[in-house]
Amino acid sequence: MKKLTEKEDQIMQVIWRLENAFIREVVAELQEPKPHYNTVATLIKILVKKGFLTSEKLGNTDRYRAIIPMEVYRQEQIKGIKEKYFGNSLPKMMAHFAKQENLSDQEIEELIGIIKSKNNKRS
Structure with a gap:
């Protein structure tokens, strides 16, 4: 599984918490100084290409949700650190x-x- 950059991780944290979100909702949840809408949109497109997010067309806009659950990603990262x-x-x-x-x-x-x-539980 690919590793998230720091900025990608910030976006994924928001989407994992919201479960699904529009770009404007992600921007609203990010800490100050908030990145520009276009920056977040670019990062979300990268996350879709990496297989972390999927999108659903609603009218003119897309709503995004995680494909990879936070628990699965966290387990992979902890396993890598342990190794x-x-x-x-x-x-x-x-x-x-x-x-x-x-x-x-x-x-x-x-x-x-x-x-x-x-x-x-094992016994």
Whole structure:
């Protein structure tokens, strides 16, 4: 799966949140300083070519929606980070984040609970 540029990712975040959108709606949701309408339109056309978006003609304009769900894209990106930076080791990756983030006891307990519940489902 192709990787999104920073600007493409900003647009996809809006479309994932709205589920479908016209270009003007995407522009309205972007943070200041807002890019020009034509810039957003060009980026959306690129996202269609890359296979991230599809369009539906409504009158004179197109409404766009994501083909690739955010969860699928996120999983692919995390998998790539795990492989590239942590030798494909989930424990090493989790240890890195546990050390970098100043986790509270409650957050640690929450993570342990998630891991235990996942392991119990396998048994």
